Amino acid sequence: MSPLVELRDLHVVFPRRRGPVAAVKGLDLTIEPGEAVGLVGESGSGKSVTVRTLLGLTGRGAIVEAERLTVCGQDGLRLSGRAWRDIRGSQIGLVLQDALISLDPLRPVGQEIGEALRLHQRLPAGRRRQRVIELLSEVGVPAPEIRARQRPHELSGGLRQRALIASAIAGQPALIIADEPTTALDVTVQAQVLALLDARRRAGAALLLVSHDLAVVASICDRVIVMKDGAMVERGPSRRVLTRPSQPYTKRLLAAVPSAASRGWTLSSPQRQPLPARTVDPAATVLAANGLSHDFKAPDGQVCHAVRDVSLRLAPAETLGVVGESGSGKSTLAKILAGLLEPSQGRVDLDGQPWAPASDRWRRSRRRQVQLIAQDALSSFDPRHSAAQVLTEALRHLGLDPAQRRRRIASVLELVDLSHLPIEASPRTFSGGERQRLAIARALIVEPRVLVADEPVSALDVSVQAQILDLLARVQARTEAALVFISHDLGVVHHLADRVVVMKDGRAVEQGPADQVFLCPSHPYTRDLVAALPRLPEPAPEPLASIPESVPAPASGPTPRPLAPAPAPTSEAFAETPERIHSHV
């Protein structure tokens, strides 16, 4: 049988004002019928452009050239718009990342799927409605008759994604292309969607799965192609590529994935090195929350309990991971801890002094003790400010003279590896990793006691994420700041956190040392979460000998960890005792 897709020496170039920009530089790709191929790469690697080329959707002005571009037996370089429309849907179905924006918000999903059917099959209206219901139940939507009449916003993320898959398979395409189909989804839903795609594949369709997540690709693909900067880096059977990669880039990519095994070790260096040690004194408390609740009033008058009766305690230099799926109240908790939102009930104490609820006046002089690191670093910078202004602004209330300020800025930039940065430039000109480093630098420059990081790495590529995670660990060892690390990514939290809080529907369902929570979870919800996590195949021992088999002993319970002695605090202001700070309030 001839291949469904055959690309040889594909080049896609976008003309830009400052000269052409190449998105794909000489890619070869073949997909045989019934095969599952994974396309892996970081942002900017050209994977999405490749996918769009296969559908003739590269967009306005894009220039596509190839030695061969065969899609479903037709020459893609010569196809008319009309011919592409015949291919889309009936021969190739596309599943995109965000079903909420991929589905028409004004139309019931059943109608949307019916539309897809109507384009490719001649069926009487009644029969078509019946087929829509069949499709919805095929993709595992419960009560399909009801769901078909609902609009996208009335469905949960998982159901929406299923509806999108249903419309993609309505024309019974020979090839399903899924572009980051699970990136916006929670782990448990992700597992279901992946299982669904795998089922379609077993039913005979070929699958091209595009993802930045190696574990997602590993879970259902036969072959993997690793892309970087528009070109292929490595290809092969997924088990081989993901366990015994031959290219340095693939090796680095795999080593950068945080997990239980990487705990206590650096992620970003090619050879793993132990992370600097911290001493956590479990008897000391820097931040304590007791019975925190927060209620929102929805516009329709319904009360929504975002956080319900959460208590937690944070020791100096400790890392507390908060995991939970979307809507579990993680971000609300972060805002309460950062003093940006008053709890409806309960209280937060900082160094034994009330922190929330408290008057703004009382809090203002102590604000810098608790610093927030946001997911989207760029939006946390004033768009008119340069990097230098961002940092100086943070220092405004410390009463330093200009020379001290300059020194402080230089030392904090060195701490986050940004000394090379053109500091008078706008953060907009920085890369994602540099922006997040700058955000961390701003948080650190006021020498806080507590850092609250709300999904600080979830918008980053895995190799940049590795650098930021290493940086956070290093910074924490240097400054002894306690860290509340909020994430939906269990691997990241397991890698970094000493203790973990698992949240669901606003409640803390489980709390304990990271290894205990993830390796032998006691709450059924935690068990579901852990089970749903897609995993990389077990690495073969020989080529990865550089990664130690035994990881450092995890912190457990109340015993202080036998780690290296604490390094000296970075500066004099940090050694200021809480009493001295409060005395002038």
Place this chain on the structure above:
Amino acid sequence: MTTRLIDPALAPGWPGAPIETAPSAPTDRPADLSATRPAPASARISTAPGDQTTAPDLAPTAQQRAWRRARAASRRRWPLGLIASLAILSVVLTAAFFPHWLSQVDPTATDLMAVNRPPSWAHPAGTDYLGRDVFARIVYGARHSLLIGLGATAISALIGVVLGVLAGISKPWVDTAVSRFVDILAAFPGILLALVVIALIGPGLVNLIVALGVSHIPSYARVVRAQTGQVVRSDYVEQARTLGWGRFGLTWRHVLPNALGVVPVLATIGLGGAIVGAAALSFIGMGPQPPTPEWGAILAESRNYLRQAWWTGVLPGVALTATVIASTVVGRTWQASSERRTP
């Protein structure tokens, strides 16, 4: 080798062959990409028609073809409309500040021996019913029209910004009070509101400016309020709060600079509207009184003679229309580029 778009329907505006003028094969691209492949170019036999220049073994690779096309498409095209608009505005500004550069004739000098003369060398835009030089009247009229437009825009922008910022940063009840007041202003059609103000304070140049200014307040106040609210709720203001900034510091450092960036853009777009409004009010006799050359007033005077002397009405009208369109085009272009710049 002929080149083809992958989907002409999806790529309008891409002419099929910009290739002939394109520079030759790319040289600054890394060669190793194509070198790793088993020489596809030499193995291929070119059969495309029109491919007389290259022998089969010299046919460009896919990479070379793509870059050649992209280079041609990358060339910058000048926005003609913007250039024309800037040219018109500079002529109008010259007329407003240095009218004698453009016309040495006195715009109020009458010549009853030469009434309603068509355009000629002596009178480039003809003469009106009193024998006044229409071109001179258009040139000298620019000052009044522009002055009214700028003055009214300044008044409405100033008051609108104060109200908008106040509503955006204050407690909900202040916001509600200010917003309802603005809603009441907006409920009147602009020209009607201006007429009401003139009825209260009387006609004249300054009063016209005030009346027009008041009637345009809502459009500024509403946009500024929305912008302010957006900035107040933004991540960076929240972040600045965690650094210990108070309400005043936040407003001064973050909210005002970011919320007011839109005002100059709005004012440029609004200027056109204000000039039209001024002309409309002058037309019905609520503005500067004759014989002051003001575009609206000129139009009103010429109304009765349009049959005999179209140039007395059409040419000032063209000047007015061109000015308004030009300021709108400049404002919109500015708006688009400032929207592109903010994330």
